[in-house]
Amino acid sequence: MAKKIIGIVGSYRKNGMIDRLVTETLASAEALGAVTKKIYLTDVHIEFCNNCRYCTQKPGPEPGKCVHADDFNVILSEWQESDGLVIGSPVNFYNVTAVTRRFMERLVCFSYWPWGQHSPKMRSGNKDKKAVLITSSAMPSFMGRIFTGAPRALRLIATTMGAKPVKTIFAGLAAQEENPVPSEKAIRQARVAGRQLAGGQ
Numbered sequence: 001m002a003k004k005i006i007g008i009v010g011s012y013r014k015n016g017m018i019d020r021l022v023t024e025t026l027a028s029a030e031a032l033g034a035v036t037k038k039i040y041l042t043d044v045h046i047e048f049c050n051n052c053r054y055c056t057q058k059p060g061p062e063p064g065k066c067v068h069a070d071d072f073n074v075i076l077s078e079w080q081e082s083d084g085l086v087i088g089s090p091v092n093f094y095n096v097t098a099v100t101r102r103f104m105e106r107l108v109c110f111s112y113w114p115w116g117q118h119s120p121k122m123r124s125g126n127k128d129k130k131a132v133l134i135t136s137s138a139m140p141s142f143m144g145r146i147f148t149g150a151p152r153a154l155r156l157i158a159t160t161m162g163a164k165p166v167k168t169i170f171a172g173l174a175a176q177e178e179n180p181v182p183s184e185k186a187i188r189q190a191r192v193a194g195r196q197l198a199g200g201q
């Protein structure tokens with residue numbers, strides 16, 4: 001059966017570095033028969049987590065229900081039917097963007113954390129889905145990997161959602177031009193990553 005892959009763009013710029021690399025990854029997965037969907041976090045309605053912890057109170061493997069009725073729940077339903085995730089955010093002020101962070105905080109529903117319990121427990125230890133993490137920065141990628149929190153934040157998003165990161169693509173020097181173009185290397189990495197998600201390698 002065709003793999004279903006969701007791509008989440010946490011950049012503010014359509015056709016910017018992150019968008020292009022997410023698109024390239026998804027296109028490569030599609031070429032191997034995967035069905036893909038791209039979601040721009042700037043285009044969907046996602047409320048801030050208000051820390052009411054309603055969604056964390058009931059035990060069980062499924063994410064808890066949130067008090068907000070918004071697009072997060074739609075994304076969640078789609079994710080539950082998917083096999084892979086591409087999550088991308090540029091580095092802004094040394095970490096992922098605010099829209100990415102807002103999405104991330106809503107993932108608390110993947111944990112069981114009733115009142116009185118010291119810390120959250122992930123509902124499912126299963127990491128049977130795959131994830132590709134994509135980030136970019138003005139600084140060179142070797143510095144970005146050391147000095148920014150973006151790779152770690154993206155990894156946390158993926159693992160919280162029950163996906164095992166199979167590749168991190170870090171596009172450095174991404175702020176030199178108004179319309180940044182991914183390097184040949186980054187495009188090659190995105191294509192390999194897309195094939196990995198589609199089950200090709």
Ligand SMILES: Cc1cc2nc3c(=O)[nH]c(=O)nc-3n(C[C@H](O)[C@H](O)[C@H](O)COP(=O)(O)O)c2cc1C
Pocket residue numbers: 011012013015016017018019090091092093094095135136137138139144174175180
């Ligand atoms: C508000 C803001 C903050 C930024 N902070 C950083 C930073 O801390 N470190 C860095 O290397 N680049 C920083 N950048 C550069 C962006 O990471 C770069 O423009 C982005 O990766 C390009 O991705 P995009 O084309 O998808 O927007 C910042 C850019 C903006 C607009």
